[in-house]
Amino acid sequence: MKVLVGVKRVVDYNVRIRVKPDGSGVLTDGVKMSMNPFDEIAVEEAIRLRERGVATELVAVSIGPQAAQEQLRTALAMGMDRAIHVESTTALQPLEAAQVFCALAQQEQADIVLLGKQAIDDDSAQTGQMTAALWGRPQATFASAIQINGGTARVTREVDAGLEVIDVDLPAVFTSDLRLNEPRYVKLPEMMKAKKKPLDVKPAAELLGAGVPRLELGAVRPPPARGAGIKVKTVEELVTELQGRGLI
Amino acid sequence: MAKVLLIAEHDGTKLNAGTAKVLACAGDLGADAIDLLVSGADGAALDGVCAQAAALSGVSRVLKNARPENVAPLAAILAPQIADLAAGYGYVLGPSTTFGKDLLPRVAALLRAPAVSDIMKVLGPRSFERPIYAGNAILTVSVPDGAPVVGTVRVASYKAVGEQAPAPVEAVGSSADLPTHTRFVELRAGSKDRPDLQSANKVVSGGRGVGSSENFRLIFELADKLGAAAGASRAAVDAGFVPNDMQVGQTGKVVAPELYIAVGISGAIQHLAGIKDAGTIVAVNKDADAPIFEVADIGLVADLFEAVPALVKALP
Numbered sequence: 428m429k430v431l432v433g434v435k436r437v438v439d440y441n442v443r444i445r446v447k448p449d450g451s452g453v454l455t456d457g458v459k460m461s462m463n464p465f466d467e468i469a470v471e472e473a474i475r476l477r478e479r480g481v482a483t484e485l486v487a488v489s490i491g492p493q494a495a496q497e498q499l500r501t502a503l504a505m506g507m508d509r510a511i512h513v514e515s516t517t518a519l520q521p522l523e524a525a526q527v528f529c530a531l532a533q534q535e536q537a538d539i540v541l542l543g544k545q546a547i548d549d550d551s552a553q554t555g556q557m558t559a560a561l562w563g564r565p566q567a568t569f570a571s572a573i574q575i576n577g578g579t580a581r582v583t584r585e586v587d588a589g590l591e592v593i594d595v596d597l598p599a600v601f602t603s604d605l606r607l608n609e610p611r612y613v614k615l616p617e618m619m620k621a622k623k624k625p626l627d628v629k630p631a632a633e634l635l636g637a638g639v640p641r642l643e644l645g646a647v648r649p650p651p652a653r654g655a656g657i658k659v660k661t662v663e664e665l666v667t668e669l670q671g672r673g674l675i
Numbered sequence: 676m677a678k679v680l681l682i683a684e685h686d687g688t689k690l691n692a693g694t695a696k697v698l699a700c701a702g703d704l705g706a707d708a709i710d711l712l713v714s715g716a717d718g719a720a721l722d723g724v725c726a727q728a729a730a731l732s733g734v735s736r737v738l739k740n741a742r743p744e745n746v747a748p749l750a751a752i753l754a755p756q757i758a759d760l761a762a763g764y765g766y767v768l769g770p771s772t773t774f775g776k777d778l779l780p781r782v783a784a785l786l787r788a789p790a791v792s793d794i795m796k797v798l799g800p801r802s803f804e805r806p807i808y809a810g811n812a813i814l815t816v817s818v819p820d821g822a823p824v825v826g827t828v829r830v831a832s833y834k835a836v837g838e839q840a841p842a843p844v845e846a847v848g849s850s851a852d853l854p855t856h857t858r859f860v861e862l863r864a865g866s867k868d869r870p871d872l873q874s875a876n877k878v879v880s881g882g883r884g885v886g887s888s889e890n891f892r893l894i895f896e897l898a899d900k901l902g903a904a905a906g907a908s909r910a911a912v913d914a915g916f917v918p919n920d921m922q923v924g925q926t927g928k929v930v931a932p933e934l935y936i937a938v939g940i941s942g943a944i945q946h947l948a949g950i951k952d953a954g955t956i957v958a959v960n961k962d963a964d965a966p967i968f969e970v971a972d973i974g975l976v977a978d979l980f981e982a983v984p985a986l987v988k989a990l991p
Contacts, residue, residue: 439946444811466924507943549807551792560784565857566778586773592860640822642789645815656972662985665975674934
């Protein structure tokens with residue numbers, strides 16, 4: 428059983444985001460970049476599927492500039508078998524990324540496409556659902572448990588009302604939620620070994636299908652700043668303050 | 676010119692409260708009509724939900740879409756019907772709940788259209804503001820001419836519309852082929868002990884300063900006294916004090932309650948990103964230099980082990 432995992436290079440979750448003064452985006456020069464945390468969970472889940480004897484071949488895929496290969500090496504060090512770097516100098520939008528994943532899923536004859544539920548840069552949370560739609564296959568988004576039973580999967584999904592359990596036929600697309608697992612740390616020897624694992628590069632143009640409409644991206648602005656707060660000295664003062672604001 | 680198809684979320688008996696907020700957003704579009712689509716398995720059983728929908732201000736028509744396959748709100752089943760019924764509409768919108776986030780991108784892809792997630796403001800008929808980087812930046816996006824506008828509306832950004840004299844309810848149907856590859860098994864309702872983190876009006880969260888799993892009962896006691904949801908910082912989750920479904924922050928849950936009380940939380944960037952939209956932030960921390968005080972509306976520099984029990988006692 429072959430598992431394809433999406434890995435996106437994003438600004439590290441610990442970095443304070445600064446909007447460029449000209450409103451053209453956020454500052455990324457000299458900023459620490461990492462694997463999207465939800466993708467890390469997806470990589471971990473793929474590796475666990477193999478450890479449980481379910482998956483046999485694990486392929487990490489990243490769409491982006493040359494530098495995205497760093498995150499692919501991390502995925503390889505975690506335990507993925509090989510990597511595909513889909514090279515694109517322009518940032519693909521979710522519908523385009525879905526075209527790429529759908530094309531790769533078909534070329535690779537993947538049984539499972541595992542993506543993060545969203546990337547923490549654009550927060551779209553669309554690529555998994557769109558990939559499933561274009562591929563004409565099931566989607567199990569926001570997954571917190573995945574159990575494979577032959578040609579079907581039973582997936583527990585984190586929904587607002589609680590936990591929803593669905594059965595889907597494979598092949599299918601899953602997107603990982605926070606509770607799915609806790610990713611392992613990568614040790615140095617594994618980073619060294621990962622350098623020898625195969626990494627293919629494909630131009631995005633080869634995998635994108637017919638042109639699709641793109642959202643026009645306008646200005647980026649910082650959110651309204653929060654006003655300066657007050658300090659209280661005692662619990663009693665705090666209670667009075669909360670009462671005064673009608674909060675309790 | 677353009678009409679809006681709004682996808683209602685419901686549990687079979689009750690219309691989701693987010694629907695009235697999505698309507699407020701739809702009202703800003705200047706559209707000719709707003710039709711609310713209610714889907715379910717059994718037409719008669721949907722009448723209650725349809726009546727609730729019809730009474731919401733701004734609704735032109737309620738479209739009742741009954742089909743036996745719609746026993747559960749599965750995106751793979753609903754999306755082909757919605758893509759079919761969307762013919763003639765310029766907009767297809769839903770709430771940015773787990774239901775809407777799961778469904779609308781699938782509808783968009785079937786329509787070969789891009790999707791706009793988490794609309795927080797309408798700037799023009801095809802132009803919107805949406806949060807990126809967990810709300811640390813606000814992006815303007817426009818949908819190009821020729822494509823339908825498909826998206827989800829960030830319900831926390833809108834106030835619910837009021838009521839109106841009931842709009843007509845009409846039966847509609849789609850003959851789209853529906854897949855059998857996705858099957859609903861069950862819904863396990865969340866713990867009812869405390870409100871859900873993401874929809875609660877009040878949230879109390881504990882951080883590493885709480886010190887242990889046992890000490891977290893202080894956080895739970897305060898939450899229960901306030902009728903609040905209980906959360907935690909990533910540091911508290913990583914330390915094993917509480918399970919990670921309680922994590923508030925950029926990689927956990929992004930919350931927007933009226934009152935957020937951070938106890939023993941220093942205020943790491945990724946935590947602050949998850950609470951930015953809270954109405955009032957209260958911080959209790961013994962370290963006066965903790966970054967949480969830079970965003971707190973009310974700060975109390977104190978030992979949480981004394982302050983929290985005192986607060987529980989002092990609260991009405």
